[in-house]
Amino acid sequence: MFRTVTKCSTIKDVAAEADVAISTVSLVTNRKGYVSPKTTTRVLQAARKLSYSPRRAARNLSSGRTGNIGFVVRSDHFTRSETFYSRIFLGTEFEADNQRWYILLTTIPKEYVPIEHTPRFLRERNVDGIIVAGKVDPAFFTELEGAGIPVILIDFEMDAYSAVVIDNLGGARAAVEHLLDRGHSDIAFLGADMSHPSLSERFEGFQLAIHAAGESLNPARIIIEDKGEPVYKTGMVLSERLFSCYPTPTAVFCINDALAFCVLDQAARRGLHVPDDIAVVGFDDVPRAEQSHPPLTTVRVYKEQMGELAIRYLKEQMSDLSPSQLLYDRGSHTVKVPTELIVRASS
Amino acid sequence: MFRTVTKCSTIKDVAAEADVAISTVSLVTNRKGYVSPKTTTRVLQAARKLSYSPRRAARNLSSGRTGNIGFVVRSDHFTRSETFYSRIFLGTEFEADNQRWYILLTTIPKEYVPIEHTPRFLRERNVDGIIVAGKVDPAFFTELEGAGIPVILIDFEMDAYSAVVIDNLGGARAAVEHLLDRGHSDIAFLGADMSHPSLSERFEGFQLAIHAAGESLNPARIIIEDKGEPVYKTGMVLSERLFSCYPTPTAVFCINDALAFCVLDQAARRGLHVPDDIAVVGFDDVPRAEQSHPPLTTVRVYKEQMGELAIRYLKEQMSDLSPSQLLYDRGSHTVKVPTELIVRASS
DNA sequence: CTGAAAGCGCTTACAG
DNA sequence: CTGAAAGCGCTTACAG
16 A cells, blocks of 8 residues: 655745745745745745745755754763763753754763764764763864864863853752751761762862861761762662761762662661761752652752753854854853752751 | 864865766765776775765755654653663664664653644654654654654554564563562562553563463552552552562562662561562663662563664665655564563572 | 766845 | 845766
């Protein structure tokens, strides 16, 4: 059984229907130049009637733009169970849709080998801008260098690239101050992968808060696994270490929620009560934080918002360019997105 | 400070460099027709020298294809902490890259409102094929109907659409038979959202195994929360119910790993030992299954492979079409991907 | 086996 | 304010 595919209508059809030149249709659909209200209406009606939508490929070819934005994230980050990066992606997708852009999501390996792993959209010059989410191999940036494509980083900083980052320091500080306010003075720090700027900043915030309170750091309470990523596996190792401290600290600030959940888990298994025996605070505010036992006090990060910001920011950066001839050498324009302490039952 | 952007080389440049017609360059880059080895080499060298890559937009416009595949998934599925769908996506991305396609990932809301939520790639006809991962609102399919674009479903079945699905029944059956083999006869079933075909099939598999063993179903052991999705929150409710059974079943088959982790958690909190007091089996084999306490026996689903298959399958379906004129009415071609029981310490 | 030419459906100066 | 025309960079019959 066969079925005919209705041919899509083109700008020509609309022009004929509205009895104008195709250039006029183009002006109307792109909201460019000035077209009289009367003509505009006629064109719009014709377009609607024929359910016309400009063909991407044609538009791209003649305009020299692609209408695509590359979204690059490490594959191991992308499939992490904390849905941090997928939420950022969701934010970019939302805002990109407003801008009528397509997002080309591409994952790259943790260890990036230049030619071999080059995203195809770079080779084919199929993007107008690029968003890099999270920490990626520096080798990737060497490749990006030559491309002359606007780039915005999210939750990562590198050279003079513009970035949308988290106020990690402020967030961590607020979290620890909250614990101090509750009367805790023996507060442990649980961390991993401190080479990640976002994570080391959280450590800084921790230290600042402790010092600001006139307390001093107790090295025995700084529990860091530098080789591991801050995920479940590492969290289990770290919480073992935490609970083998004697005496057990009365509170612990975890570098992210994933680690905090492990602490909750281990505490329960040891028959310890949270927050009475030990108060626990995380960072990120992933959905599960609301539902853990007990619900987790944590620092909320506005992930979707970061994605949205990155797109808007990219747009700005792109319109600054005289199309495809010259590029401003990018200056470091960094937007820091505020966090919010969410107090729940774990502290 | 300004920097000149190197203009990309075009097919013309390559033709000039190799001293052939541009059509010859086209034939070579597309591995089409027959070009003498000698000329081929010359063209290839020229292309390499100028680091030429055909521009997407131009190719698309003249060929009438877009080179894009739409990947549709519900946003709540996409951000679930079990990285099920992101792994499927990774599989499609991998295989799409082989086919030199781009994947346009788009999330749609759980409750789909036709015009309002229509993915832009549908309106702009910016995809050659579509992959739908997971259960989505039927309203979405009504829209897809008219588009005349090849579609493959993953982990979902609907009307006569082709699909790549999991052997849920076989997997569940194997899991339960494994428990029976270990001498369990009082096996509970933990499930949610049974309107999802994949999940109800797992229930069927459970029943089949029980019956095949000559046992009969004990309704008190069928613990289902039909309103909830099979995620952490629901799992906590379900495991409460499980452990309020008296006597506690000696084993439990959970509809997915997310629920199984909740059982492990609750068991630990109640001082019960897994698997001695209760054996636990899951389904999916998410990464965390290897690292839970104890590691989880579960049914492995080859997620990346499903994504790859879907792309290959889509390619087949696309080449069956006489380009953009006629479509075979799609017959139901369903590929069932086998599962594998992974026995770990929880059973 | 290779080349000349039309054409894909738009955008964009440039006239008027 | 609107139209005629060139051109974006390819692919694809069609000649030869």
